[in-house]
Amino acid sequence: MSSIEKDPHEPDLAPLRAALKAMPMPAVDEAALRRVFRERRRADTGGAGATARKRTIKYWALAAAVSSLAVGGVVGLVRMTEQRAAAPPIAAAPPSAVAAFQPLWYSPQVVPGAAYSVVRVRIPLSSLALLPDATADGMIEADLLVGEDGLARGIRFNGPGALLVSKASQ
Amino acid sequence: MTDADPQPEDHQDATLLVAIAAGDEQAFVDLYARRQADVFRFAFAMGRSKSLAQDVTQEVFLNVLENAARFDTAKGSARGWLFGCARHVILDRLRLERRWTDALPELVVEHDGDAKLLTEQRVGRLHAALTRLPVEYREVLVFCDIEEWTYAATAAVLDCPIGTVRSRLHRGRALLATLLVEGEAGARAAPTPVESGVLQTREVCS
Numbered sequence: 001m002s003s004i005e006k007d008p009h010e011p012d013l014a015p016l017r018a019a020l021k022a023m024p025m026p027a028v029d030e031a032a033l034r035r036v037f038r039e040r041r042r043a044d045t046g047g048a049g050a051t052a053r054k055r056t057i058k059y060w061a062l063a064a065a066v067s068s069l070a071v072g073g074v075v076g077l078v079r080m081t082e083q084r085a086a087a088p089p090i091a092a093a094p095p096s097a098v099a100a101f102q103p104l105w106y107s108p109q110v111v112p113g114a115a116y117s118v119v120r121v122r123i124p125l126s127s128l129a130l131l132p133d134a135t136a137d138g139m140i141e142a143d144l145l146v147g148e149d150g151l152a153r154g155i156r157f158n159g160p161g162a163l164l165v166s167k168a169s170q
Numbered sequence: 171m172t173d174a175d176p177q178p179e180d181h182q183d184a185t186l187l188v189a190i191a192a193g194d195e196q197a198f199v200d201l202y203a204r205r206q207a208d209v210f211r212f213a214f215a216m217g218r219s220k221s222l223a224q225d226v227t228q229e230v231f232l233n234v235l236e237n238a239a240r241f242d243t244a245k246g247s248a249r250g251w252l253f254g255c256a257r258h259v260i261l262d263r264l265r266l267e268r269r270w271t272d273a274l275p276e277l278v279v280e281h282d283g284d285a286k287l288l289t290e291q292r293v294g295r296l297h298a299a300l301t302r303l304p305v306e307y308r309e310v311l312v313f314c315d316i317e318e319w320t321y322a323a324t325a326a327v328l329d330c331p332i333g334t335v336r337s338r339l340h341r342g343r344a345l346l347a348t349l350l351v352e353g354e355a356g357a358r359a360a361p362t363p364v365e366s367g368v369l370q371t372r373e374v375c376s
Contacts, residue, residue, distance in 0.1 A: 013300075026224060036235070
């Protein structure tokens with residue numbers, strides 16, 4: 001029991017505890033809960049294709065980060081050992097989109113016929129924090145599918161070639 | 171002081187988790203209605219941001235949907251499992267967003283008198299100081315002093331010995347007192363060792 005050993009000179013968190021307990025809670029949107037549940041169940045029971053789709057964005061980010069680090073390391077090694085001027089085959093590769101948009105977890109569904117914008121963003125690899133002690137200097141490029149309401153619907157990470165271009169341009 | 175495993179309550183939670191794993195939609199709605207406020211309050215206490223708390227709450231229950239089948243009554247209480255999940259989500263978010271502190275006193279609302287204003291200011295200062303603590307101290311204070319869990323229940327969620335909970339609680343309270351004194355003295359010009367220590371947070375319980 002924490003209160004038994006509490007020093008009387010130590011701060012009393014009772015007012016904060018009371019304020020937190022008195023906080024109004026967000027309303028429970030039961031319809032939204034049921035919708036999420038059904039969507040998740042559908043994804044779970046949709047076969048191998050659905051299983052692959054239910055992989056989260058984290059795995060995409062992890063895969064992209066790992067490939068960028070790995071390819072970047074190889075390119076660096078090649079440049080150090082061979083020192084050739086004609087080395088840029090990978091860096092010159094076009095930053096083509098290699099993956100379809102992955103739906104974001106909490107965003108509304110993509111509706112056919114609606115207008116969307118594609119916004120390209122660059123995210124520091126270090127901010128992904130998916131790798132232990134990740135301190136990579138590079139950036140990862142991604143395209144966000146943004147609806148008219150300003151909310152992102154999906155994300156598409158660009159391929160290793162784009163990552164290298166991004167990294168080299170820093 | 172409440173236990174993380176109050177038998178009747180936890181039995182209901184455990185039953186709901188099992189039902190969710192079996193595909194029971196109503197069980198998911200029921201568990202959300204029962205525990206949403208607890209998870210939200212925990213996340214808000216840790217991060218001092220309502221938007222962060224809402225995001226964390228959503229993510230926790232999405233995790234419940236995906237991982238309810240992994241819950242095992244032999245390994246611990248349902249509430250401990252749920253809060254263990256919430257803890258991981260909030261720590262991930264804090265790391266990703268670098269949201270170690272939040273200068274906005276979101277608890278301060280309208281006031282109609284000096285006494286109420288003083289109370290709100292005191293609560294705001296307390297919460298601000300709490301969120302400046304290193305996460306390993308902060309979470310122990312939130313579990314033991316805010317949520318009023320037992321040492322044993324807290325140790326189970328943090329997956330560490332009870333002695334570790336006790337020592338962190340002691341140090342956390344001492345640091346909190348120091349921060350409060352510093353805050354009152356207005357000594358906030360330079361980052362304190364505590365603030366820089368926050369960024370070194372890592373799991374030390376294993």
